[in-house]
Amino acid sequence: MASSLQHWWLSRRSLLLTILAGSVGLFRSPKPVLAASKADETAWDLSDAEWKRRLSPEAYRVLRQEGTEPPFSSALNDEKRPGTFHCSGCDLPLFSSEAKFNSGTGWPSFWQALPGAIATKIDFKLIIPRTEYHCRRCGGHQGHVFNDGPKPTGKRFCNNGVALRFQPSP
Numbered sequence: 780m781a782s783s784l785q786h787w788w789l790s791r792r793s794l795l796l797t798i799l800a801g802s803v804g805l806f807r808s809p810k811p812v813l814a815a816s817k818a819d820e821t822a823w824d825l826s827d828a829e830w831k832r833r834l835s836p837e838a839y840r841v842l843r844q845e846g847t848e849p850p851f852s853s854a855l856n857d858e859k860r861p862g863t864f865h866c867s868g869c870d871l872p873l874f875s876s877e878a879k880f881n882s883g884t885g886w887p888s889f890w891q892a893l894p895g896a897i898a899t900k901i902d903f904k905l906i907i908p909r910t911e912y913h914c915r916r917c918g919g920h921q922g923h924v925f926n927d928g929p930k931p932t933g934k935r936f937c938n939n940g941v942a943l944r945f946q947p948s949p
Contacts, residue, residue, distance in 0.1 A: 823917035842919035850885025853940020869917035
């Protein structure tokens with residue numbers, strides 16, 4: 780009897796918390812879409828119109844509006860050749876193929892970025908804080924970093940494939 784009462788109470792509490800969280804999201808005024816982070820180099824502080832001319836619509840949505848591409852949609856997810864992954868916005872090298880691993884998430888994943896290649900900020904778009912990272916040079920959104928990656932860093936840089944360009948080693 781006590782077990783079923785406890786289960787009922789937990790289910791009721793979970794339902795109430797779900798309703799409360801949904802209500803907060805429903806009645807909050809919608810936030811405008813955030814732009815990418817500010818470019819670190821002034822040569823890459825381009826206008827919105829200039830970025831739209833340089834990028835495909837999908838790359839623009841990810842890099843400049845902090846969008847996310849669908850999982851398993853990028854050919855770079857299966858890229859296994861030696862080389863370097865560059866920012867598709869400004870061509871800055873971001874990751875070595877030696878740091879790439881198969882995370883099973885559907886996005887290209889790396890356990891380490893190249894030194895000085897990325898910058899981070901806290902993202903609250905899903906209410907729960909996440910660490911977003913972007914290209915240090917042009918500010919283009921790349922993805923999010925999580926603490927569930929492999930050794931030696933334990934990090935998983937989960938990257939949008941459309942935000943990258945692969946350069947094979949010669």
